[in-house]
Amino acid sequence: MNKLLDESLITFAENLQLPEKVVDTDTIPWIPYDDGNCYFKPLRFDFTSGTWTYLFKIKGNKTLTRHRHTGGSVVGYNLQGNWRYAERDWVAKPGTFIFEPPGDIHTLITEGEEEVITLFTLGGALQYFDEDNQIIGQDDIFTVYKKYCDFCKEHGLFQRVDLIY
Amino acid sequence: MNKLLDESLITFAENLQLPEKVVDTDTIPWIPYDDGNCYFKPLRFDFTSGTWTYLFKIKGNKTLTRHRHTGGSVVGYNLQGNWRYAERDWVAKPGTFIFEPPGDIHTLITEGEEEVITLFTLGGALQYFDEDNQIIGQDDIFTVYKKYCDFCKEHGLFQRVDLIY
Amino acid sequence: MNKLLDESLITFAENLQLPEKVVDTDTIPWIPYDDGNCYFKPLRFDFTSGTWTYLFKIKGNKTLTRHRHTGGSVVGYNLQGNWRYAERDWVAKPGTFIFEPPGDIHTLITEGEEEVITLFTLGGALQYFDEDNQIIGQDDIFTVYKKYCDFCKEHGLFQRVDLIY
Amino acid sequence: MNKLLDESLITFAENLQLPEKVVDTDTIPWIPYDDGNCYFKPLRFDFTSGTWTYLFKIKGNKTLTRHRHTGGSVVGYNLQGNWRYAERDWVAKPGTFIFEPPGDIHTLITEGEEEVITLFTLGGALQYFDEDNQIIGQDDIFTVYKKYCDFCKEHGLFQRVDLIY
Numbered sequence: 001m002n003k004l005l006d007e008s009l010i011t012f013a014e015n016l017q018l019p020e021k022v023v024d025t026d027t028i029p030w031i032p033y034d035d036g037n038c039y040f041k042p043l044r045f046d047f048t049s050g051t052w053t054y055l056f057k058i059k060g061n062k063t064l065t066r067h068r069h070t071g072g073s074v075v076g077y078n079l080q081g082n083w084r085y086a087e088r089d090w091v092a093k094p095g096t097f098i099f100e101p102p103g104d105i106h107t108l109i110t111e112g113e114e115e116v117i118t119l120f121t122l123g124g125a126l127q128y129f130d131e132d133n134q135i136i137g138q139d140d141i142f143t144v145y146k147k148y149c150d151f152c153k154e155h156g157l158f159q160r161v162d163l164i165y
Numbered sequence: 166m167n168k169l170l171d172e173s174l175i176t177f178a179e180n181l182q183l184p185e186k187v188v189d190t191d192t193i194p195w196i197p198y199d200d201g202n203c204y205f206k207p208l209r210f211d212f213t214s215g216t217w218t219y220l221f222k223i224k225g226n227k228t229l230t231r232h233r234h235t236g237g238s239v240v241g242y243n244l245q246g247n248w249r250y251a252e253r254d255w256v257a258k259p260g261t262f263i264f265e266p267p268g269d270i271h272t273l274i275t276e277g278e279e280e281v282i283t284l285f286t287l288g289g290a291l292q293y294f295d296e297d298n299q300i301i302g303q304d305d306i307f308t309v310y311k312k313y314c315d316f317c318k319e320h321g322l323f324q325r326v327d328l329i330y
Numbered sequence: 331m332n333k334l335l336d337e338s339l340i341t342f343a344e345n346l347q348l349p350e351k352v353v354d355t356d357t358i359p360w361i362p363y364d365d366g367n368c369y370f371k372p373l374r375f376d377f378t379s380g381t382w383t384y385l386f387k388i389k390g391n392k393t394l395t396r397h398r399h400t401g402g403s404v405v406g407y408n409l410q411g412n413w414r415y416a417e418r419d420w421v422a423k424p425g426t427f428i429f430e431p432p433g434d435i436h437t438l439i440t441e442g443e444e445e446v447i448t449l450f451t452l453g454g455a456l457q458y459f460d461e462d463n464q465i466i467g468q469d470d471i472f473t474v475y476k477k478y479c480d481f482c483k484e485h486g487l488f489q490r491v492d493l494i495y
Numbered sequence: 496m497n498k499l500l501d502e503s504l505i506t507f508a509e510n511l512q513l514p515e516k517v518v519d520t521d522t523i524p525w526i527p528y529d530d531g532n533c534y535f536k537p538l539r540f541d542f543t544s545g546t547w548t549y550l551f552k553i554k555g556n557k558t559l560t561r562h563r564h565t566g567g568s569v570v571g572y573n574l575q576g577n578w579r580y581a582e583r584d585w586v587a588k589p590g591t592f593i594f595e596p597p598g599d600i601h602t603l604i605t606e607g608e609e610e611v612i613t614l615f616t617l618g619g620a621l622q623y624f625d626e627d628n629q630i631i632g633q634d635d636i637f638t639v640y641k642k643y644c645d646f647c648k649e650h651g652l653f654q655r656v657d658l659i660y
Contacts, residue, residue, distance in 0.1 A: 004292075004300050004630065004632060004633050005233070005235075005292065005298070005300060005633070007298065009637060009638060009641060010233075010270065010298070012637065012641050012644075013268045013637040014268070014270070016268075016542070016637065016640070017266050017267070017268040017269065017542060017637075018266040018542050018543065019266075020253075020263065020264060020265045020266065020269060021262075021263065021264040022255045022257070022261060022262070022263050023261065023262040023263075024258065024260065024261055025260040025261065025262060026260055043262045044240075044262070044264055046543060047431055047432065047433075047511070047512065047513050048403060048431055048432075048513065048541060048543060048544075048660050049402075049403060049432070049453070049543075049544075050401045050402050050403065050432030050433075050453065050454050053240070053262070068170070068175075070170075070400075070401070070454075070455045070468070070470050071380045071400070071401050071402050071453060071454035071455040071470040071471065072379075072380050072401050072402065072453070072454060073378060073379060073380065075209075075218070075286075077242070077284055079244075088185075090187045092187070093189065095189065095190040095191055096187060096188065096189055096190070097186075097187070097188040097190060097208045097209070097218070098185065098186065098187050098188075099185060099186040099209055099330065100185045101182050101183040101184075101185065101330075101377055101378055102182070102377065102378075102379070102380030102470075102471060102472075103178045103179070103181075103182040103377075103380075103470075103471075103472055104182065104185060105175065105179070119242055119284070121240075123379070123380065123401060123402070123453070123454070124380055124400075124401035124402060124453070124454045124455065124470075125400045125401040125454065125455055127169075127170065133170070133172065133175070135169050135170060135499065137499060138400070138499050138500070140400050140401040140432075140433075140454070141401065141432060141433075142432075142433055142504060142507065142508040142511065142512075143504060145511070146504060146507050149507075165264065165266075165543050169465065169467060169468050170468070174472060174473060174476060177472065177476050177479075178472040181377070181472065181475070182377060182472075183377050183378065211378060212346070212347065212348050212596055212597065212598075213348065213376060213378060213379075213495050213568060213596055213597075214378075214379075214567075214568060214597070214618070215566045215567050215568065215597030215598075215618065215619055235565075235566070235619075235620045235633070235635050236545045236565070236566050236567050236618060236619035236620040236635040236636065237544075237545050237566050237567065237618070237619060238543060238544060238545065266542055266543055267542065267543075267544070267545030267635075267636060267637075268542075268545075268635075268636075268637055288544070288545065288566060288567070288618070288619070289545055289565075289566035289567060289618070289619045289620065289635075290565045290566040290619065290620055300334065302334060303334050303335070303565070305565050305566040305597075305598075305619075306566065306597060306598075307339060307342065307343040307346065307347075307597075307598055308339060310346070311339060311342050314342075330378050334622075334630050335563070335565075335622065335628070335630060337628065340563075340600065340628070343598045344598070344600070346598075347596050347597070347598040347599065348596040349596075350583075350593065350594060350595040350596065350599060351592075351593065351594040352585045352587070352591060352592070352593050353591065353592040353593075354588070354590065354591055355590040355591070355592060356590055373592045374570075374592070374594055383570070383592070398500065398505075400500075405539075405548070405616075407572070407614055409574075418515075420517045422517070423519065425519065425520040425521055426517060426518065426519055426520070427516075427517070427518040427520060427538045427539070427548070428515065428516065428517050428518075429515060429516040429539055429660065430515045431512050431513035431514075431515065431660075432512070433508045433509070433511075433512040434512065434515060435505065435509070449572055449614070451570075457499075457500065463500070463502065463505070465499050465500060495594065495596075
C-alpha cells in the first residue's frame with residue numbers, strides 16, 4: 001500500500017499543509033452588526049472564495065430588513081431561539097439545519113423573547129431592499145470583515161489573523 | 166436602481182432557484198457509523214462537489230482510528246462534550262469552531278464520559294490507517310450516503326430525498 | 331483492498347452519481363451580452379453555489395465598463411486575442427491563466443483588432459460603476475442565465491437543460 | 496448609492512484582497528506525470544479546498560489507467576487533440592467542455608496521433624485500479640504539487656510561489 005500514501009508524501013504534505021484553525025467562540029466578542037438588533041462573532045473569512053462563517057445573534061421579537069443573497073448560498077445551523085422567514089412556512093428551532101440556494105429573498109423574524117443564535121456560512125453578497133424593492137445597502141465578506149476590524153480598533157482589541165484563509 | 170434588480174429578474178430567479186432545504190435534526194435518527202463508537206445524522210449531501218454535512222456523535226472516552234482527510238477540508242462546530250486530536254494541543258469544547266485543511270492526519274479522542282456531538286462539513290475522502298501506516302479503509306460522500314440508505318432500508322424508514330443537492 | 335472500494339459501493343455510486351455533462355461548444359451560439367461588444371457561450375450554471383462557466387468573446391479595441399466582483403472569484407484561461415486591465419501591468423495572451431480573488435475591481439481592455447475569447451468561471455456578482463463610482467448595474471448567475479433563456483426564446487432555439495447543476 | 500459601496504470600503508478591500516495570479520503558461524515547463532505518457536503544467540493549487548488546476552498533455556494513441564475521482568469533481572476544457580472514455584460514447588474534441596461529478600470512474604483513451612492538451616480543475620483524489628479492481632495508487636493535490644516541486648529541484652528550476660492559494 002506504500003504506493004497509496006508513502007512516508008515521504010506524508011512528511012511532505014504535513015510540512016506544506018496549512019495550519020488548522022481553532023476558534024474558541026467564548027473568546028470572541030459579540031460585534032454589533034449595524035442595525036442595533038444583530039451581533040456576530042467572526043469565525044472564518046475565506047478570501048479566495050468570498051465565503052465567511054460567523055455566529056449571528058439577533059434580539060427577540062425583531063423583523064430584519066428584507067434582503068437577497070446575490071451570487072452565494074447560505075448554510076445555517078440554529079443553536080438558540082426561534083426564527084422564521086416571513087416568506088416561508090417553517091420555523092427554525094434549536095437544531096434546525098438550513099440550506100438556502102443563491103438568490104433567496106427573505107425577511108427574517110425572531111419569534112419570542114429569546115435571543116436567536118445561529119451558525120451561518122455565507123457566500124456572495126446580501127442586498128437589502130426598501131419597501132419599493134430598491135436596494136439600499138449590501139454586505140459581503142469585505143464589509144463583514146471591516147466591521148470586525150473597525151470594532152477591534154475602536155475597542156483596542158487584538159485583531160486575530162487566524163480567522164483568515 | 167431598477168437596473169440592479171428589476172422585478173422581472175426577481176420573478177425569474179424565484180421561479181428558477183432551487184428550493185431551500187430545512188432539516189429538523191430531531192426528526193433524523195442517529196445512524197451507526199461502522200465501529201460501534203460513532204453515529205451520525207445526515208443533513209446535506211452535495212453530489213456536485215463531494216461535500217457533505219452531518220451531526221457526528223461519539224461515545225465518551227474513545228479513541229477513533231487515525232485517518233487522513235485526502236483531497237478535502239473539514240469544518241466543525243462542536244456542540245457537546247470535549248474532544249481533542251492526539252497530534253494536537255487544543256481541546257474542542259462546546260462552542261469551539263475548527264477548520265482543518267486538506268491533508269490533515271489525526272486521531273480523535275473524546276475526553277470524559279459525556280458523548281461528543283459535533284456539526285461537521287467534509288469534502289474529499291477519509292482514509293484510515295493501521296499502526297503500520299497502511300490504509301485499511303476509506304469513506305467519502307458515497308459511503309456515508311450508503312450507510313444512510315442501508316439504515317433506512319433495514320429499519321423500514323422513509324429515505325429523505327431533500328438531503329441531496 | 332476490498333475495504334477501500336468494494337464492488338457493491340461502486341455499483342451504488344454509479345447508480346447514484348450525477349451524469350457527467352459534455353458540451354460541444356461549437357453547438358452553442360454566441361449570445362449577446364448587453365452592450366454590443368461582448369458575447370458568451372454558456373457552459374455550466376451551478377445554482378447551488380452561484381458559480382457559472384462560459385466562453386466570453388469581446389470585440390477588438392474595446393474598453394468594457396469598470397466593475398467589481400462582489401462576493402466571488404474569477405478564474406480565466408485566455409484562448410484568443412490579447413487583453414489587459416487598465417489597473418494592471420500584465421497582458422493576457424492566448425494561454426494566460428488568471429485567478430482574481432473576490433473584490434477585484436478592473437476595467438477590461440482588448441488590445442488590437444483580434445476578437446478576444448476567454449474561458450471564465452465566475453461566482454458572486456459583477457457590479458458595474460459609472461465614472462463617479464456609482465453602481466449602475468449588476469450581473470450574477472441569474473442574469474446571465476436569463477440572457478441565455480431570453481435568447482433561446484427569441485430565436486426559437488432549444489434551451490438545453492444539461493447546462494444546469 | 497454610497498451605501499452600497501463607499502470609497503472607504505473600496506480602499507479597505509483593495510488593501511486587503513489577495514493579489515491576483517497571472518500565469519503565462521508558455522513559461523511553465525511540461526512536467527512528467529509518472530507514467531511516461533502524460534505531462535502537466537501546474538496553474539493553481541488551492542490548499543484550503545484541495546482543488547488544483549493544470550494543463551494536462553497526453554501522447555496520442557494511449558490508454559491511461561482506469562481510475563475513480565473520489566470525493567471531488569473534474570472540470571475540463573479540451574484545447575487540442577481528441578480523447579474519450581472507454582466507458583462513454585462521446586469524444587472530446589478541441590472546444591469540448593466536460594463536468595464530471597465526484598465518483599466518476601473512467602479510462603481515458605487518446606484518439607489518433609495528435610497529443611491531447613486539456614485544461615483540468617480537479618478536487619478530491621484520483622484512485623487507480625488494476626484489472627481486479629484493486630486500488631494500486633492515488634493522486635491528490637499534494638502528490639501533484641510534489642511532482643512539481645521534485646521536478647524543480649531536479650532541474651534546478653525556480654519553484655513559483657504564486658501557484659498556491
